[in-house]
Amino acid sequence: MKNIIECKNIKKAYGEGVAEVVVLKGITFSIQEGEFVAIMGPSGSGKSTLMHILGALDTPTSGEYFLDGKDVSKLSDEELADIRREKIGFVFQAFNLLPRTSVLRNVTLPLIYANMPKDEREVIAKKALTDAAFPEAFWSYHSNQISGGMMQRVAIARSLVNDPALVLADEPTGNLDSKTGEIVLHTFQSLNMQHGKTIVLITHEPYVAEHADRIIHILDGNIVTDEKNKHKRLARNEKDIPHDHT
């Protein structure tokens, strides 16, 4: 198995001199293709900063970061944009869908920047929506006309269309209730198990992290533990969750 992520002694500091704040103090780990990893830590632990570096939104102050075999730690902003477009799929806590725009169009958005022809884009987007278990009946709905759980599955579909080496989910269940959160986690698990997607999930909730194969704990900018999750929870699918009519 090849390494999708390879971090070597990554440090990140903001400010200079006395005002310098070191957020990441030397992070080293690697993630293999097809792994489902949760990065866990309380707020202020540096997990968001690490996520920005893993997602090629930011570069480390020192250390090396190889994404899919390519060193991205010293690239310019414009080169990072290319990396994000080609190799990374993002899922955010706040979904970040374009409002008053159809579900299908939201999903095709990353492909617009890849200059893909429209009909080709739609074929890929429809497959991604199917993979993300998004019901076909709602494809033409506007993104603000559907529920939060559905919105997050649109966002997951959007993260899949560029066939990324890495799907990076930042607190994907943070804005959802536990039931819809579970459906979203089920979607991630089936993407990982059935489609072999490499998924990194950032969360502060142990319950959410327990759905991954491996959990990395971060505290004060250092990795505290990095171990296989021995008690992996399996999220239930939508139809397996009993309806409660409250």
Place this chain on the structure above:
Amino acid sequence: MTTRDLFEETYNAVTVNKVRSGLTMLGIVIGIASVIALVAVGQGSQSSIQSSVESLGANLIMVTPGVQRTFGSNVRGAAGTSETLTPDDAAAIGSSVDNVAAVAQEVSGRYQVIYKSNNSNTSVMGTNAAYEEVRNVSMDTGSFVTDTDVANSNRIAVIGPTVLQNLFAPSSDASATPEMAIGNTIKIKGIQFTVVGVTASKGTSGFSNQDDVIYVPLSVAQHYLLGSTKYLTEVDVEASIQDSMTQVQEDITNLLLERHNITDTTKQDFTVTNQASIVSTASSVTDTFTTLLAAIAAISLVVGGIGIMNMMLTTVTERTREIGLRKAIGAKKRDITLQFLAESVMLTFTGGFIGIVVGWLAALAISFFAGIATSISIPYILLAFFVSAAIGIMFGYYPARRAAGLNPIEALRYE
């Protein structure tokens, strides 16, 4: 991002907030429409003045007594105030200047004219038969003043169409026909004249109505109206060919300087003007007028542009998270810049197009309801179109760069 995708993204973004886009566009619509309409008014008045000056007569050279008279100014002393041009001068021009086709002598004044119970204060011009040719007078009915009329001092009158309506209209809502006037007697300054002809309409020339005039034989005007045969108020000369205009004008000047015993040309007591110089004077006036109107309209265009910029800045702030997302999924600075620039250009371009249509309609309405001549010129329409696109780029560039420069991490976190 392909051009088509850019267009679609832009179209979506603009139509999402229709009211706001519409109001912002309205600024550009008003700006462009006022430029088009006001320039049309300016150019319309220019071309109408030019055509009416040209209708004065072909190859026309005018000799007037006194100092330089600016075109359009009627502040010219009544006949006799500048008594420097004589019938002998006119005769000398006719006999000793080469390439002269005809010479018309004129005296004029304003008098009360009465027919039955109607009366009117009208310009009365005493002249000879040559005037008809020199000044391009065309007759509607009857004949113009003849040289026999001048020689015999016949008390006949040829009236312009405005005079016809003023004196002979049977009621205020019915118009008179030339037949109602021919053969009838009108009183000018209490003296009776028989109407023998009605001229065709010539329209207004600059600021004077060329149709509100009565022509009488020169000798009659001198004897009965002015009471003097010594002086003329104007001599009009028609050059035989266009190319000889300058030569004729110079020869007349030299001849009259010699006849008036003037050696210092600054003390010249007459003025020789030709049609071309009148046209150029009139053009410079209307050019200034057009520029002024365009400048006023341009101000509203700039205000419209600032409206665009204001809206784009608001849009960028509102859509900070969207910009963050677009950057996260791989949009480059150039993509974001183009997208926001395209939005402002689309607004100004659409606004510009609507503005051209509205301005055009406004110009048509102005000429229809206010009777002011307007002329829409294609170059101005193209100019307005490019100006509106340029405003979109100018006022959209700063907001677009601001959007493109956002840090994706901070943009995604923006609340």
